[in-house]
Amino acid sequence: xxxxxxxxxxxxxxxxxxxxxxxxxxxxxxxxxxxxxxxxxxxxxxxxxxxxxxxxxxxxxxxxxxxxxxxxxxxxxxxxxxxxxxxxxxxxxxxxxxxxxxxxxxxxxxxxxxxxxxxxxxxxxxxxxxxxxxxxxxxxxxxxxxxxxxxxxxxxxxxxxxxxxxxxxxxxxxxxxxxxxxxxxxxxxxxxxxxxxxxxxxxxxxxxxxxxxxxxxxxxxxxxxxxxxxxxxxxxxxxxxxxxxxxxxxxxxxxxxxxxxxxxxxxxxxxxxxxxxxxxxxxxxxxxxxxxxxxxxxxxxxxxxxxxxxxxxxxxxxxxx
Amino acid sequence: xxxxxxxxxxxxxxxxxxxxxxxxxxxxxxxxxxxxxxxxxxxxxxxxxxxxxxxxxxxxxxxxxxxxxxxxxxxxxxxxxxxxxxxxxxxxxxxxxxxxxxxxxxxxxxxxxxxxxxxxxxxxxxxxxxxxxxxxxxxxxxxxxxxxxxxxxxxxxxxxxxxxxxxxxxxxxxxxxxxxxxxxxxxxxxxxxxxxxxxxxxxxxxxxxxxxxxxxxxxxxxxxxxxxxxxxxxxxxxxxxxxxxxxxxxxxxxxxxxxxxxxxxxxxxxxxxxxxxxxxxxxxxxxxxxxxxxxxxxxxxxxxxxxxxxxxxxxxxxxxxxxxxxxxxxxxxxxxxxxxxxxxxxxxxxxxxxxxxxxxxxxxxxxxxxxxxxxxxxxxxxxxxxxxxxxxxxxxxxxxxxxxxxxxxxxxxxxxxxxxxxxxxxxxxxxxxxxxxxxxxxxxxxxxxxxxxxxxxxxxxxxxxxxxxxxxxxxxxxxxxxxxxxxxxxxxxxxxxxxxxxxxxxxxxxxxxxxxxxxxxxxxxxxxxxxxxxxxxxxxxxxxxxxxxxxxxxx
Numbered sequence: 004x005x006x007x008x009x010x011x012x013x014x015x016x017x018x019x020x021x022x023x024x025x026x027x028x029x030x031x032x033x034x035x036x037x038x039x040x041x042x043x044x045x046x047x048x049x050x051x052x053x054x055x056x057x058x059x060x061x062x063x064x065x066x067x068x069x070x071x072x073x074x075x076x077x078x079x080x081x082x083x084x085x086x087x088x089x090x091x092x093x094x095x096x097x098x099x100x101x102x103x104x105x106x107x108x109x110x111x112x113x114x115x116x117x118x119x120x121x122x123x124x125x126x127x128x129x130x131x132x133x134x135x136x137x138x139x140x141x142x143x144x145x146x147x148x149x150x151x152x153x154x155x156x157x158x159x160x161x162x163x164x165x166x167x168x169x170x171x172x173x174x175x176x177x178x179x180x181x182x183x184x185x186x187x188x189x190x191x192x193x194x195x196x197x198x199x200x201x202x203x204x205x206x207x208x209x210x211x212x213x214x215x216x217x218x219x220x221x222x223x224x225x226x227x228x229x230x231x232x233x234x235x236x237x238x239x240x241x242x243x244x245x246x247x248x249x250x251x252x253x254x255x256x257x258x259x260x261x262x263x264x265x266x267x268x269x270x271x272x273x274x275x276x277x278x279x280x281x282x283x284x285x286x287x288x289x290x291x292x293x294x295x296x297x298x299x300x301x302x303x304x305x306x307x308x309x310x311x312x313x314x315x316x317x318x319x320x321x322x323x324x
Numbered sequence: 325x326x327x328x329x330x331x332x333x334x335x336x337x338x339x340x341x342x343x344x345x346x347x348x349x350x351x352x353x354x355x356x357x358x359x360x361x362x363x364x365x366x367x368x369x370x371x372x373x374x375x376x377x378x379x380x381x382x383x384x385x386x387x388x389x390x391x392x393x394x395x396x397x398x399x400x401x402x403x404x405x406x407x408x409x410x411x412x413x414x415x416x417x418x419x420x421x422x423x424x425x426x427x428x429x430x431x432x433x434x435x436x437x438x439x440x441x442x443x444x445x446x447x448x449x450x451x452x453x454x455x456x457x458x459x460x461x462x463x464x465x466x467x468x469x470x471x472x473x474x475x476x477x478x479x480x481x482x483x484x485x486x487x488x489x490x491x492x493x494x495x496x497x498x499x500x501x502x503x504x505x506x507x508x509x510x511x512x513x514x515x516x517x518x519x520x521x522x523x524x525x526x527x528x529x530x531x532x533x534x535x536x537x538x539x540x541x542x543x544x545x546x547x548x549x550x551x552x553x554x555x556x557x558x559x560x561x562x563x564x565x566x567x568x569x570x571x572x573x574x575x576x577x578x579x580x581x582x583x584x585x586x587x588x589x590x591x592x593x594x595x596x597x598x599x600x601x602x603x604x605x606x607x608x609x610x611x612x613x614x615x616x617x618x619x620x621x622x623x624x625x626x627x628x629x630x631x632x633x634x635x636x637x638x639x640x641x642x643x644x645x646x647x648x649x650x651x652x653x654x655x656x657x658x659x660x661x662x663x664x665x666x667x668x669x670x671x672x673x674x675x676x677x678x679x680x681x682x683x684x685x686x687x688x689x690x691x692x693x694x695x696x697x698x699x700x701x702x703x704x705x706x707x708x709x710x711x712x713x714x715x716x717x718x719x720x721x722x723x724x725x726x727x728x729x730x731x732x733x734x735x736x737x738x739x740x741x742x743x744x745x746x747x748x749x750x751x752x753x754x755x756x757x758x759x760x761x762x763x764x765x766x767x768x769x770x771x772x773x774x775x776x777x778x779x780x781x782x783x784x785x786x787x788x789x790x791x792x793x794x795x796x797x798x799x800x801x802x803x804x805x806x807x808x809x810x811x812x813x814x815x816x817x818x819x820x821x822x823x824x825x826x827x828x829x830x831x832x833x834x835x836x837x838x839x840x841x842x843x844x845x846x847x848x849x850x851x852x853x854x855x856x857x858x859x860x861x862x863x864x865x866x867x868x869x870x871x872x873x874x875x876x877x878x879x
Binding site: 281 | 377378380381383386387388389460461463465466469513514517532533534535536558559560561562564565568569571572574716745746747748750751754770772783792793796797800801
């Protein structure tokens with residue numbers, strides 16, 4: 004286990020190194036922040052001063068060296084436009100994104116897995132066919148469109164849910180979160196459903212495929228022959244063997260939802276990390292983009308680690324080496 | 325094992341919902357006046373304003389950007405404040421005198437003004453703020469760039485000495501917001517941004533970045549108290565979401581209404597649309613005063629004999645006449661734009677009503693091009709140009725540039741359309757770009773919130789050479805390298821003239837000369853469009869700054 008951890012950590016360092024170089028290269032070509040920071044009629048001296056202030060006058064490798072040196076100290080630079088530490092801004096926004104993603108993932112699991120099991124066990128039933136048709140819609144509808152339609156339907160036409168924003172926050176375990184208030188929950192519903200739709204569909208399809216395969220296996224037939232109840236056969240025996248790929252996808256989805264809730268957050272004016280990223284890209288705010296991508300890289304490695312550990316719980320035959 | 329996890333999960337859900345319950349209760353106690361849901365609409369004198377962006381910092385110095393400045397105006401005052409037409413009015417400076425040579429200014433500061441934390445406002449605070457505006461991180465260095473020195477005479481008197489005669493100092497001083505020396509001195513920039521303390525009409529309550537900024541009225545404000553007692557700014561970047569918020573009533577006011585949503589908003593009983601021509605004029609820059617325009621561009625200007633067609637005024641006039649601006653305003657801007665003849669808005673100091681748009685006349689355009697020696701070649705084209713434009717900076721900029729390219733093609737000018745994001749565009753077209761001159765024809769917009777025609781003249785039409793300034797800092801957005809010594813002389817003269825009426829006359833002449841030279845091709849003035857609930861009335865400002873004190877309740 005210890006050796007496994009060490010391998011994982013050295014992998015993480017390698018990933019971060021490669022990612023940091025890539026990020027650095029891409030952010031330096033993605034637009035020039037100087038002309039967005041100074042007045043449009045800025046004099047040459049003002050522009051030069053801004054370039055020097057941002058450290059953009061130095062050659063790229065030197066800039067990278069400075070970046071790594073500071074990053075090792077936990078300093079990812081100050082945002083060009085917010086004038087606050089970039090990593091701090093991201094972490095400040097993290098809870099908002101996380102609560103959205105957690106609700107979306109819970110929805111995917113609680114809706115996706117049971118529906119997948121049912122449609123996998125009884126593929127011929129009308130209900131199963133309906134589920135499958137809807138899941139295709141869930142995968143193929145673009146989330147910005149879904150978001151807009153939901154706003155139109157639930158906020159403007161029916162007037163039962165708020166249009167956008169995060170609502171009031173309360174405190175759970177010292178973290179400010181919308182999960183602690185009634186208005187917070189109301190604000191959460193539409194964006195989290197929008198975010199969850201595609202995932203629910205993916206989970207349904209994945210679970211269904213696994214179930215279809217597993218219900219034909221000998222151990223299921225054997226269990227049935229033994230007189231084990233249908234519910235137990237499906238959710239106890241077959242589902243357990245279906246879960247490995249589902250958990251893998253779950254982990255990947257969790258990561259990408261946290262990293263790229265961008266569109267949903269923009270439509271619902273949700274003050275999360277995704278919106279911060281989009282704003283940063285629009286204003287060529289390099290420190291934020293760099294810190295963001297590194298943050299996401301660390302998170303992905305971490306989530307994959309958790310997923311690997313989960314494997315051993317689901318299937319004891321899998322050993323971490 | 326599965327059972328165990330199920331039980332565990334159920335317990336977690338229970339705990340979370342318990343917490344949710346508690347949180348919900350405390351919430352209703354603490355935030356009973358949150359109008360977010362519209363369930364407490366009878367709470368008086370509070371407005372929620374939806375903006376297209378957030379205030380990036382509550383420190384007014386590091387960034388000079390419309391929304392950030394406008395929000396900071398609520399917290400901080402300047403020595404002078406611009407009125408709705410951008411003319412300077414007394415604020416923290418009660419009165420001022422200017423010496424006969426227009427070089428020395430004496431400001432008499434308002435007495436008895438207190439910062440939000442109770443500190444007294446004195447000349448020391450002004451000196452501290454002036455000093456800070458010159459620091460490395462400041463985006464307001466330009467404000468004092470014409471100032472030689474400044475000193476405190478006594479606690480309520482300040483003397484400012486300019487390098488040259490400068491009748492326009494106030495137009496720059498109005499941008500400098502005054503911080504409390506006692507609060508800020510010795511603190512880091514980050515700390516100052518998080519602990520705002522000004523003398524302004526509103527006091528800071530809360531800033532949840534990306535979500536909301538809340539201010540409450542400062543009842544000890546030195547001047548007239550605004551009607552609005554509490555104001556919440558919400559950044560809603562998505563246009564559709566902003567409209568939806570207005571329609572649903574979750575906000576009382578939105579700015580930057582997209583043209584396509586106006587009809588939807590108008591159809592609602594309780595919503596009113598307010599619009600007015602903005603300061604921003606959209607125009608084409610032509611590099612017409614050089615033989616070698618855009619020498620480093622990937623797609624330079626190509627004419628049969630290698631000459632620069634823009635040097636000929638007939639070609640510039642022909643291109644002007646080739647554009648059907650009425651059609652652009654109607655089809656692309658939904659009539660929410662005003663065709664422009666000159667570069668400064670009506671009602672401004674120096675506006676010359678005699679300048680008229682050249683008529684749309686493609687036939688005459690073709691004739692002028694023939695006369696200038698650029699007749700159609702075998703391929704049907706006269707010469708080839710590249711039109712550089714942004715696609716995310718001005719309202720419908722990509723569509724406008726595409727239309728303009730179409731009009732030029734009709735009169736035989738081959739156009740390569742080069743559209744870019746603003747993060748690349750402004751570097752690409754910058755005259756001071758170290759990588760060289762890239763553009764010979766580009767579409768930009770310009771608006772000077774200084775409220776002074778002379779300042780626009782200084783930036784827009786003062787001579788600028790391809791290899792740099794003719795006079796340092798003058799002609800910074802003269803992207804066509806327009807050169808006219810007569811114009812330079814007049815602008816210099818206007819800047820040294822203290823009498824506004826005299827200045828007005830001089831500047832009228834400048835704009836006439838610039839128009840006769842076809843120094844640029846003006847297209848239109850954009851419109852600022854706002855929507856608000858009929859419970860309030862809004863008095864828009866020329867500079868598109870949203871101030872809570874421009875909103876008043878009608879009921």
